[in-house]
Amino acid sequence: MEIICPKCKKPIESGNIFLSQDLAFCGSCNEWYVPSTLEARQLGANEPKDEYLPVEQIEFLSKQIEHKNKEISRLEAEKERLSLELNDAIKANKRLKGKARRRLIAIIIIISAITALVLYAIFG
Numbered sequence: 345m346e347i348i349c350p351k352c353k354k355p356i357e358s359g360n361i362f363l364s365q366d367l368a369f370c371g372s373c374n375e376w377y378v379p380s381t382l383e384a385r386q387l388g389a390n391e392p393k394d395e396y397l398p399v400e401q402i403e404f405l406s407k408q409i410e411h412k413n414k415e416i417s418r419l420e421a422e423k424e425r426l427s428l429e430l431n432d433a434i435k436a437n438k439r440l441k442g443k444a445r446r447r448l449i450a451i452i453i454i455i456s457a458i459t460a461l462v463l464y465a466i467f468g
């Protein structure tokens with residue numbers, strides 16, 4: 345959905361459109377808009393007088409958005425940390441597998457040597 349800023353007539357960036365909250369922010373004009381009323385206006389419906397949200401509501405919603413953005417940053421940091429942890433775990437797992445394989449080969453060699461010695465002692 346493209347929303348045109350009524351002030352500067354530029355399309356509002358999709359990242360600045362919050363359809364679930366019926367809010368859009370024009371970065372060029374630094375203004376908040378209510379997309380549903382803008383759309384009504386574009387369709388030629390009667391222009392609502394209360395096109396702008398009350399300041400308190402805008403402040404509340406801006407704070408909510410800010411809060412959500414902080415939460416997103418926190419979750420992204422956590423995701424980053426967990427993926428590093430996962431990488432370390434995968435590396436450690438590979439190391440352990442290598443160690444186990446080397447140990448198995450050593451045991452097989454020792455058993456073969458003992459078998460050879462036993463056979464030599466019996467038939468040699």
Ligand SMILES: [Zn+2]
Nearest residue numbers: 349352370373
């Ligand atoms: Zn604008």
